[in-house]
Amino acid sequence: MYILGISAYYHDSAACLVRDGRIVAAAQEERFTRRKHDQDFPARAVEFCLRQAGIGAEEVDFVAFYDKPLLKFERLLETYIDYAPRGLRSFLKAMPLWLREKLWIREQVAEQADYRGKVLFTEHHESHAASAFFPSPFESAAVLTMDGVGEWATSSYGYGRGNELHLLKELHFPHSLGLLYSAFTYYTGFRVNSGEYKVMGLAPYGEPRYIRQILDELIDLREDGSLRLNMKYFNFAQGLTMTSAAFDELFGGPPRRPESRLSQREMDLARSVQEVTEEAMLRMARHVRRETGERHLCLAGGVALNCVGNSRILRERIFDEVWIQPAAGDAGGSVGAALSVWYQYLGQERSVAEVCGEHADGMRGSYLGPAYTNEEILDFLETTGAKYRLIPRDELAETVARRLADEKVVGWFQGRMEFGPRALGSRSILGDPRSPRMQSQMNLKIKFRESFRPFAPSVLRERVADFFELNVVSPYMLLVAPVREDLRRAMTQEEENLFGVEKLNVARSTIPAVTHVDYSARVQTVRREDNAAYYDLIAAFGRLTGCPVLVNTSFNVRGEPIVCTPEQAYTCFMRTEMDCLVIGDFLLEKSEQDETATAADTAWQEEFQLD
Numbered sequence: 069m070y071i072l073g074i075s076a077y078y079h080d081s082a083a084c085l086v087r088d089g090r091i092v093a094a095a096q097e098e099r100f101t102r103r104k105h106d107q108d109f110p111a112r113a114v115e116f117c118l119r120q121a122g123i124g125a126e127e128v129d130f131v132a133f134y135d136k137p138l139l140k141f142e143r144l145l146e147t148y149i150d151y152a153p154r155g156l157r158s159f160l161k162a163m164p165l166w167l168r169e170k171l172w173i174r175e176q177v178a179e180q181a182d183y184r185g186k187v188l189f190t191e192h193h194e195s196h197a198a199s200a201f202f203p204s205p206f207e208s209a210a211v212l213t214m215d216g217v218g219e220w221a222t223s224s225y226g227y228g229r230g231n232e233l234h235l236l237k238e239l240h241f242p243h244s245l246g247l248l249y250s251a252f253t254y255y256t257g258f259r260v261n262s263g264e265y266k267v268m269g270l271a272p273y274g275e276p277r278y279i280r281q282i283l284d285e286l287i288d289l290r291e292d293g294s295l296r297l298n299m300k301y302f303n304f305a306q307g308l309t310m311t312s313a314a315f316d317e318l319f320g321g322p323p324r325r326p327e328s329r330l331s332q333r334e335m336d337l338a339r340s341v342q343e344v345t346e347e348a349m350l351r352m353a354r355h356v357r358r359e360t361g362e363r364h365l366c367l368a369g370g371v372a373l374n375c376v377g378n379s380r381i382l383r384e385r386i387f388d389e390v391w392i393q394p395a396a397g398d399a400g401g402s403v404g405a406a407l408s409v410w411y412q413y414l415g416q417e418r419s420v421a422e423v424c425g426e427h428a429d430g431m432r433g434s435y436l437g438p439a440y441t442n443e444e445i446l447d448f449l450e451t452t453g454a455k456y457r458l459i460p461r462d463e464l465a466e467t468v469a470r471r472l473a474d475e476k477v478v479g480w481f482q483g484r485m486e487f488g489p490r491a492l493g494s495r496s497i498l499g500d501p502r503s504p505r506m507q508s509q510m511n512l513k514i515k516f517r518e519s520f521r522p523f524a525p526s527v528l529r530e531r532v533a534d535f536f537e538l539n540v541v542s543p544y545m546l547l548v549a550p551v552r553e554d555l556r557r558a559m560t561q562e563e564e565n566l567f568g569v570e571k572l573n574v575a576r577s578t579i580p581a582v583t584h585v586d587y588s589a590r591v592q593t594v595r596r597e598d599n600a601a602y603y604d605l606i607a608a609f610g611r612l613t614g615c616p617v618l619v620n621t622s623f624n625v626r627g628e629p630i631v632c633t634p635e636q637a638y639t640c641f642m643r644t645e646m647d648c649l650v651i652g653d654f655l656l657e658k659s660e661q662d663e664t665a666t667a668a669d670t671a672w673q674e675e676f677q678l679d
């Protein structure tokens with residue numbers, strides 16, 4: 069039986085195909101259309117999922133849509149009436165798309181996916197919750213979802229047991245932890261729904277000097293983690309901005325203009341909202357633990373991408389174990405919707421052994437996107453005229469590891485593309501974390517940005533505790549951990565006084581390229597069962613250097629979605645100063661490519677201005 073899950077029309081559209089309860093394919097639409105966070109109907113992602121399974125749309129038994137458009141529409145109308153006539157402009161802006169597409173999901177599915185069978189709808193937070201629990205390695209667990217907003221809900225909790233999922237309580241719009249964070253994302257000059265990561269990365273540079281204003285004025289944070297926003301300070305319910313004039317007044321001026329210089333104020337604001345968010349997450353988690361009595365916790369929803377907050381929940385030992393859906397944002401809603409039909413609508417049995425198979429959980433390392441065979445790759449390389457060498461599989465890891473140890477930057481394209489926002493060793497750019505130059509080199513020469521955020525490390529699962537204060541699996545980079553104390557380097561007073569990026573460029577540990585200014589790192593642990601090629605590469609690098617850790621950043625440049633095809637990987641390789649590219653079993657060296665083709669495309673680079 070095939071169930072096709074779809075999420076669309078808000079942010080990061082995606083499709084997911086489930087065969088007899090197992091996820092066989094999942095991908096975000098942006099990877100195919102090359103429009104970052106594409107929110108249109110995921111026609112190309114659907115096409116990929118069906119192709120992966122080798123079936124036509126007529127063989128799909130159910131389509132599951134990840135939210136209830138009518139409920140969402142009702143929220144829009146009611147909010148408009150509440151604030152009328154103030155929200156007229158935003159209302160008029162939203163209406164055409166609602167009336168043309170968003171309310172007509174069945175028609176869209178028929179038209180764009182050529183499917184005329186049964187379409188079922190799950191609620192937005194049900195989809196998040198299902199995506200958190202059903203693929204988790206737990207027989208029973210508490211479930212907590214937190215995001216900006218779905219239909220009405222902005223957060224929910226409950227529990228899952230076997231094939232059942234029960235949501236007990238919800239928090240409703242406009243009171244939302246996600247929207248609070250997004251308001252600060254907007255105010256500090258970043259893009260809402262994608263810049264939240266930057267706010268989190270900026271936080272360690274600041275002091276939490278605005279916590280009182282946030283807690284006294286902006287929100288009423290309760291003991292159970294629920295909150296109420298003081299809407300005097302926000303404009304998202306009725307306007308086209310996140311914050312209001314009162315917000316500007318409270319924090320001493322207008323929002324930072326995007327791309328303008330960051331000041332201490334933004335860093336302090338970031339630190340403050342991050343701490344308040346962590347406090348709310350902790351309170352919610354404690355409350356959920358008390359209410360459900362469960363020992364395990366599953367998380368999803370955009371706020372669960374806040375890996376610093378997740379790690380606080382883990383470190384405070386509120387639950388024995390925590391599992392986080394890798395596509396915690398709305399893309400993952402497609403997974404939840406499909407699994408919800410399988411388990412809840414159809415009442416199929418769920419056994420953890422079957423969910424996981426050889427993997428640590430049901431997401432199978434999140435390697436659920438398209439793969440390319442060596443024949444397909446060769447075809448492409450031949451037509452392009454690239455200079456390549458075929459490396460025998462058993463020599464590949466060693467060959468690439470040697471280049472990494474020589475401080476070469478390597479584009480690594482292997483197997484099935486990752487589902488969710490992170491590159492996890494299938495579409496990654498890799499480097500040597502021990503190199504003090506690596507972080508600025510990769511930022512400036514390859515990603516065309518100057519970033520205040522360090523890169524993330526990938527480390528062999530069994531060696532994680534040798535480098536980080538962490539000893540659980542973190543396959544999806546959704547946890548942070550301190551670099552071990554014995555690997556750290558103390559800062560001189562002079563170095564402490566540096567500002568912003570300068571501060572990050574000072575080596576703080578023996579793995580400086582992945583160590584943040586507060587000595588934390590966003591860790592990915594790698595098991596051979598999940599990604600053999602990547603595991604073997606890190607292991608080979610470890611044998612060579614004594615350090616089984618690599619810098620892992622997504623294979624893309626700023627402003628572009630992660631590469632999907634060999635052609636996109638090759639283009640990115642040629643247009644940046646990456647030294648090597650490995651696609652399947654083929655190795656390309658920049659120095660051997662045609663000079664005309666290697667001349668960096670400056671017009672293309674100019675599009676990507678610095679952070």
Ligand SMILES: [Fe+2]
Nearest residue numbers: 215369370398
């Ligand atoms: Fe959501």
